[in-house]
Amino acid sequence: MVSPILPLTLDAVELRRGGKRILGPVSLTLDGEGITIVLGPNGSGKTSLLRAMHGLEWINRGHATWNGEADSVRARQAFVFQTPVLMRRSVLDCIAYPLRLDGIDRRRARDRAAELAVSVGLNATLDAPAQVLSGGERQKMALARALIRAPEVLFLDEPCANLDMASTAEIETILARTRDAGTRIVMSTHNIGQARRLADDVIFLHDGRIIESARRDAFFAGPGTLEARAHINGDLIP
Amino acid sequence: MNDIFQGLSQAMRLVLAFDPGLVEITLRSLHVTVTATLIASAIGLPLGAWIAVNRFRLRRYAIAVLNALMGLPPVVVGLFVYVILSRAGPLGVLGLLFTPTAMIIAQVIIITPIIASISHQAIRELWADYHDLLISLHASRSQRIGTLIWDGRRALMTAALAGFGRAIGEVGAIMIVGGNIDHATRVLTTAIALETGKGDFALALALGFVLIALAIAVNLALHILSGTERGSRW
Numbered sequence A: 001m002v003s004p005i006l007p008l009t010l011d012a013v014e015l016r017r018g019g020k021r022i023l024g025p026v027s028l029t030l031d032g033e034g035i036t037i038v039l040g041p042n043g044s045g046k047t048s049l050l051r052a053m054h055g056l057e058w059i060n061r062g063h064a065t066w067n068g069e070a071d072s073v074r075a076r077q078a079f080v081f082q083t084p085v086l087m088r089r090s091v092l093d094c095i096a097y098p099l100r101l102d103g104i105d106r107r108r109a110r111d112r113a114a115e116l117a118v119s120v121g122l123n124a125t126l127d128a129p130a131q132v133l134s135g136g137e138r139q140k141m142a143l144a145r146a147l148i149r150a151p152e153v154l155f156l157d158e159p160c161a162n163l164d165m166a167s168t169a170e171i172e173t174i175l176a177r178t179r180d181a182g183t184r185i186v187m188s189t190h191n192i193g194q195a196r197r198l199a200d201d202v203i204f205l206h207d208g209r210i211i212e213s214a215r216r217d218a219f220f221a222g223p224g225t226l227e228a229r230a231h232i233n234g235d236l237i238p
Numbered sequence B: 001m002n003d004i005f006q007g008l009s010q011a012m013r014l015v016l017a018f019d020p021g022l023v024e025i026t027l028r029s030l031h032v033t034v035t036a037t038l039i040a041s042a043i044g045l046p047l048g049a050w051i052a053v054n055r056f057r058l059r060r061y062a063i064a065v066l067n068a069l070m071g072l073p074p075v076v077v078g079l080f081v082y083v084i085l086s087r088a089g090p091l092g093v094l095g096l097l098f099t100p101t102a103m104i105i106a107q108v109i110i111i112t113p114i115i116a117s118i119s120h121q122a123i124r125e126l127w128a129d130y131h132d133l134l135i136s137l138h139a140s141r142s143q144r145i146g147t148l149i150w151d152g153r154r155a156l157m158t159a160a161l162a163g164f165g166r167a168i169g170e171v172g173a174i175m176i177v178g179g180n181i182d183h184a185t186r187v188l189t190t191a192i193a194l195e196t197g198k199g200d201f202a203l204a205l206a207l208g209f210v211l212i213a214l215a216i217a218v219n220l221a222l223h224i225l226s227g228t229e230r231g232s233r234w
């Protein structure tokens, strides 16, 4: 048995870009099981936080430490980007790509990709170029690609932003199933209902800092800060 | 106008008759340029990809030098290769001057920067698109380059074709290093220069039409073979 890659510890992590602090200092520990939902207004640092955890951002101060060497544990995580990355390949080959990197032969990788396409509800022509997919289909394609390696930790940056209600429900079912199968999930969203349905924990970001971090019920029962309360009530903060 | 019609009809006649002289220099043109394009692509494509994905200290200078080399005057390249290969030059012992090999060397020097520069541009755009995904998936360095070259293959073919187009029509350098020797180093472009000099415009034009047809045929053949038009949205 290989040792697990969790816990992940962020110790006073700070990102600075263009002379401005865009995230931090942020400290947290990610361990155990379940889904952590990251909430916060536009520009509050959700994407930056997820990317910093995954190791895609240069950290100016503080440390992010996985249980293992940062580059090699990344292959056991997956990231669904806010804007899906489309390769110049067929839909099926896009989904199969991570397995191809692992040296799995094309036939088997594509068979597995086809199964995942079905399970995420991607009903597009799988042999068409990925570029023809609609916005929502692209997000399903990206989710299928992220799941294909059965990651231990899955990051999703607003995966349902372009999806209709039926597709959103489908994706939520898949995410709940993935969580139950033991994958640790960290996901940002602007959909408060989705956060209520899926979250085990909630992190609330404001201005690059975590101003609340609680179990789901505690968070929604009574957010301690004005900003979080306004955010979940849909109030406009003056 | 008269010259042009005469040239066209003479071109027809030469082609239809499979004129041995014409066939010989056409094949030599193809041999020299295709070989030069293959060698220049083998150097230029990976070089362009490498510069696109690696950050190194002198990268900006490397790109600037590459772009400057694209504008190398062929005559100067020819002169340079001539001096190197001439009997008294450093590689004189090889006895390559006035051979097709010397012409290939000159063409490789002329088109490698073109191929490298165009492929660098194409791969850099693809790398910007793929960067986060490839890092996230922990693709190794060679897997990254392999993926970029494979997914960018159409743009890279365009780069190679640009090199081919430049080389097949080049005359200054190969005239100097090849010498335009009949049955040895005469190719379409040098033959055109010769006939024009002699005042035989019809024959020169005929050779010119063959040259143009050749360039178009090679481009078309490659595009059809690679199915560029099928996946127009790629």
Ligand SMILES: Nc1ncnc2c1ncn2[C@@H]1O[C@H](COP(=O)(O)OP(=O)(O)OP(=O)(O)O)[C@@H](O)[C@H]1O
Pocket: A017, A018, A022, A040, A041, A042, A043, A044, A045, A046, A047, A048, A049, A082
């Ligand atoms: N490379 C960069 N240079 C300068 N500023 C940046 C850079 N990257 C991010 N930022 C800024 O950092 C802040 C946080 O961005 P981030 O994308 O993390 O927000 P977000 O919470 O994901 O927002 P959204 O809900 O709109 O997706 C923004 O104000 C953004 O403009």
Ligand SMILES: [Mg+2]
Pocket: A046, A047, A048, A082, A157
């Ligand atoms: Mg974001």
